[in-house]
Amino acid sequence: MSKAGSEGAGRLVRLAEIDRVPLRFFLDGSERRALTGDTVLSAVLSVAPALRRSEFGPEARAGFCLMGACQDCWIWQEDGPRLRACSTPLAEDMRLLSDAPGEWP
Amino acid sequence: MSQGAAPRVVIVGAGPAGIRAAETLVAGGLTPIVIDEGERAGGQIYRRPPQGFTRPPEALYGSEAPKAVALHQTFDAMAAAGRLVHHPRSSVVAIVDGRLQVLDGAGSRWISYDRLILATGAMDRVMPVPGWESAGVYGLGAMQIALKAQGAALGRRIVLAGSGPLLTLLAVQLLKAGGQVEAVLDTTPMRQQWRGFSGLAARPLFALRGLMMRQRLARLYQAGVTLDRIETDKRGPVAVLWRDADGKQQRTACDAVGLGWHLRAETRLADLAGCDFAYDETWRQWLPQADAMGRAGRGVYLAGDGLRILGADGAEVAGRLAAAACLRDLGLPAPDIAAERRRLVHLGRFARGVAAAFPWPAETAAKLPDETVVCRCEGVTAGELRRTVDFGGGEVNRVKSLGRAGMGRCQGRYCELAAAEIVAGCAGYHSAGEAGRLRGQAPVRPAPISALIQDAAAGG
Numbered sequence: 089m090s091k092a093g094s095e096g097a098g099r100l101v102r103l104a105e106i107d108r109v110p111l112r113f114f115l116d117g118s119e120r121r122a123l124t125g126d127t128v129l130s131a132v133l134s135v136a137p138a139l140r141r142s143e144f145g146p147e148a149r150a151g152f153c154l155m156g157a158c159q160d161c162w163i164w165q166e167d168g169p170r171l172r173a174c175s176t177p178l179a180e181d182m183r184l185l186s187d188a189p190g191e192w193p
Numbered sequence: 194m195s196q197g198a199a200p201r202v203v204i205v206g207a208g209p210a211g212i213r214a215a216e217t218l219v220a221g222g223l224t225p226i227v228i229d230e231g232e233r234a235g236g237q238i239y240r241r242p243p244q245g246f247t248r249p250p251e252a253l254y255g256s257e258a259p260k261a262v263a264l265h266q267t268f269d270a271m272a273a274a275g276r277l278v279h280h281p282r283s284s285v286v287a288i289v290d291g292r293l294q295v296l297d298g299a300g301s302r303w304i305s306y307d308r309l310i311l312a313t314g315a316m317d318r319v320m321p322v323p324g325w326e327s328a329g330v331y332g333l334g335a336m337q338i339a340l341k342a343q344g345a346a347l348g349r350r351i352v353l354a355g356s357g358p359l360l361t362l363l364a365v366q367l368l369k370a371g372g373q374v375e376a377v378l379d380t381t382p383m384r385q386q387w388r389g390f391s392g393l394a395a396r397p398l399f400a401l402r403g404l405m406m407r408q409r410l411a412r413l414y415q416a417g418v419t420l421d422r423i424e425t426d427k428r429g430p431v432a433v434l435w436r437d438a439d440g441k442q443q444r445t446a447c448d449a450v451g452l453g454w455h456l457r458a459e460t461r462l463a464d465l466a467g468c469d470f471a472y473d474e475t476w477r478q479w480l481p482q483a484d485a486m487g488r489a490g491r492g493v494y495l496a497g498d499g500l501r502i503l504g505a506d507g508a509e510v511a512g513r514l515a516a517a518a519c520l521r522d523l524g525l526p527a528p529d530i531a532a533e534r535r536r537l538v539h540l541g542r543f544a545r546g547v548a549a550a551f552p553w554p555a556e557t558a559a560k561l562p563d564e565t566v567v568c569r570c571e572g573v574t575a576g577e578l579r580r581t582v583d584f585g586g587g588e589v590n591r592v593k594s595l596g597r598a599g600m601g602r603c604q605g606r607y608c609e610l611a612a613a614e615i616v617a618g619c620a621g622y623h624s625a626g627e628a629g630r631l632r633g634q635a636p637v638r639p640a641p642i643s644a645l646i647q648d649a650a651a652g653g
Contacts, residue, residue, distance in 0.1 A: 099329060099429065099449070103370045104344030105246050125243040130343045137428045138328040144572035150328035150347075150429070152569065152607070154335035155237055156230050156284070157316045157459065159602035159639055160569065169641060175230060175282070177243065 099150060100133040114166075114183040122178055129154065129161050129173035132184060139163045139173055141187055164188055199223060200523050203293060203304060205285050205462060206312035208236020209260075209505045210497025212268045213512035214310050214519075217528065219276045221520040226278045226304065228285055228295060234268040236314060237334065238505045241265060242342050253341050255366070256402065260505070287635035288465040291492070294635070294648070301644040308492045308519050311463055312512060315456040315498035318478075320557055321575070321611050322354070323422045325452060326566040329429025333359045333453030337366065346372040348449020352433045354378040354420055356551040357455035358403060364413065365406045376445045377410055378435055380454070380554050382417035389550025395543040423450055454553050457610060458499050464633030466493045472626030475545055476502060477553045478610055479630045485534060487515035494519050502548075507540040555625065558611050559618030567615065568608040570601025578615050587620025588629045589613050602639055605631050 108123035113131060122131030129151050132139055138148035139161055151161035154174045161173040164185035171184075202218055204211045207229035218225045227234070233241045239254065239261040250258040272279045280295065287294035292305045317332030324330070331339075331347055333355060339345045346367060352375050353364050364377045393400040407414055417438035424432040424444075432446045463481040464470070468489045470479045480501065483489040487496050496515035497508035510533050520527040561567070563576025573596055581596035589612065592598060598612045599605030605612070613625040622628060636645075 099348060100339070100343075101346040101349055101372070102344060103340070103346055103372055104248055104252075105242070106344070107247075108245070125245055125343075127343065130339070130345055133347070134345075142326070142572065144570075145326060145566070147326055147425070148328040148427070148429075151331070152335060153316060153332050154338040155316065156638070157603065157606050158332075158569070162602070162639070169643075172639075177232070 097137075098134040099137045100130055102134065111178055111180055113178060113181060116184075116186055126178045127174055128163060128171055128176045128178050128182065128184065131178040132163065132173065132186075136186065139186065200307040201226065201305065202308045202310065202519060203228065203306040204310045204312060205229075205293070206236065206314055206497070206499070207231060207234035207268065207279070207281075208312060208314050208497060208508060209239065209264055210312035210314075210508035210512035210515070211236070211310070212264050213509045214312060214496055214516040215271060215277050216267055217513050217516035218520065219271055221516070221525050221527065223520075223525070224277060226280065226306075228280045228283050228293070228304070230282065230284050232281055233265075234272075234279070234281070235261070235265055237338065239264055240338060240342050242344070246344070248344065257505070260509075264509075284638045285462060286638050286640050288462060289635075296638070296640055296644055301640070301648040306492070308494065308523065309466065310494045310496060310515050310519060311466065311499060312497045312508070312515075313459040313462055313499040315458050315502055316606060317453040318455050318457040318553060318610060319452050319607055320355075320454055320554055321561060321565050321567050321608075322420045322452065323562060323565045324425050324430070325423055325450075326569050326572065327423065327425040327429050329425075329448060330423060330450045330452065333363050333451045336451040337363050340366060340370055340372070344370075346370070346449075347451075348447065349373060350375050350447045351449045351451060352376050352378065352430075352445050352447040353451045354380070354418075354433065354435075355451075355453040356381040356554070357453060358547060358551070359453055359455070361403060361406045361410065361414070363451065364410055368409075374413060375447050376433070377414045378418045378420065378433070379414065379416045380418055380420065380557070381551050382438060385552065386416065386550045389546045389548075393543065393546040393550060395539060395546065399543070455548070455551055456498060456502050457606075458502060459606075460499060461604065461606075461633045461637040463489065463493070463495060463499065465635055465637065467491055468493060468495065470630055472624065472630070474624060474626070475548045477555055477625060479626070485514075485537070486518035486530075487511060488518050488522070501541065501544065503537070503540045503544045507537065507544065510537045510540065553610070555614045558614030561611075561615065567611055568598040568601055570603050570608075571597050573598045573608070575615055578612055579619050582616055582619040587616050587622065587627075589616060589631050590629060592616055593631060599631050604634065604637065
């Protein structure tokens with residue numbers, strides 16, 4: 089199964105605050121760059137069009153409310169716990185997954 | 194309350210209402226505990242970017258910048274002086290017998306209170322549009338947060354649709370920041386907007402500012418539209434299909450869509466705290482009940498948009514009133530609030546005008562095609578909900594049990610109002626209020642199993 093809309097460039101367009109220190113993270117094993125002060129959501133959407141695949145439909149998901157109410161933006165990490173992407177600041181070398189790890193039922 | 198110890202007052206939410214409540218309690222000699230999901234106090238409308246961001250307040254908050262700065266400074270000064278205890282990035286997920294279950298990065302713990310002030314705010318009120326489950330469709334509030342807190346637009350070519358003050362405001366803010374807005378589609382006809390004008394006249398400057406913003410959008414802005422469908426591909430939105438006020442079909446190409454019909458109150462914690470609710474026909478939603486000061490009984494006080502959607506100015510006033518009521522009920526000296534009470538009545542009149550001028554398009558729900566996703570969390574469609582009503586009756590909690598709308602990870606926050614309208618349409622009710630109120634359940638936010646296990650092991 090293809091990763092959640094990982095093809096193509098990002099969805100997010102940076103209009104301001106672009107002179108921030110770059111920050112490295114990993115998405116589906118690939119090294120990516122975002123900026124210090126990004127949330128996990130803004131970091132991932134700056135390089136990919138979506139955060140995850142929907143569990144109940146064919147579409148990808150990229151968050152909806154950005155204020156912790158809709159719970160659409162929970163994203164997988166390589167080491168297990170999922171994160172609410174809109175309210176979690178990006179940390180250096182975070183390893184994120186756009187789909188559930190292989191062993192997840 | 195233990196003998197001799199200062200009463201423990203907990204405030205949930207650090208937006209305009211929570212901050213002014215905290216300020217009033219501190220002035221009354223208390224040291225409140227403030228629990229908030231944000232990294233920095235301010236709430237959503239006065240949300241602050243992370244430390245180190247450089248845009249000035251005028252760029253972030255426009256004409257409201259002085260109010261935003263005043264709130265932020267008030268809170269930061271109290272926190273720095275140790276006059277309150279701030280728990281940022283913390284979620285209250287349950288309320289049991291005078292105790293709050295709080296989740297933060299470290300796990301779960303319980304915080305007890307003698308009095309509780311809930312200032313939980315509001316969120317976008319959204320009517321489903323076929324295709325809205327796709328990546329790249331957002332609430333209007335989400336698009337404003339991305340712009341304010343991250344300096345970013347959530348697409349290259351954006352269509353904004355819905356109704357309410359935020360629709361126009363966000364369009365102007367995006368354009369000013371260099372974003373590309375393809376269309377601003379208001380589902381409210383102009384004649385309906387003027388009908389709310391007598392209410393809006395209670396704040397002429399505010400209403401005038403709205404009209405001037407509308408002027409700047411010129412031909413981008415369309416009133417009285419019907420939204421037919423968001424056309425999508427694998428990546429996200431491709432176009433919005435809509436009909437103009439004359440019924441002529443239109444197609445606007447885009448790669449992102451913002452949707453919102455004003456706001457709905459965040460009331461899950463008020464529900465768990467045992468507050469009474471009543472269906473409000475103006476706002477077409479269930480709202481918790483409180484007296485004019487915000488007293489909701491059982492030591493609970495409500496303030497801000499989570500009680501009545503009065504906007505940020507109203508929230509500041511309501512926060513002061515709730516805290517003053519709390520001080521008075523504790524037998525402590527409380528400030529004189531006569532002027533604040535008059536101001537709240539005035540703002541309430543204006544808010545009702547806004548609600549009348551930019552109504553929730555309830556009748557749209559009954560017409561949604563069967564294949565339209567209503568519950569975004571679990572992909573439950575309008576047709577599935579309608580079949581549930583045929584089978585189990587027109588009551589929202591039964592519809593939830595049988596059809597899962599409201600059972601998903603957002604707990605119905607984004608489908609509940611539309612689902613209730615669909616149920617009401619099927620059952621032949623005059624008002625969605627007749628379909629009943631979805632009961633809140635703890636945890637009100639998804640909680641990691643590890644936090645709950647840790648909590649059970651600790652005897653929570």
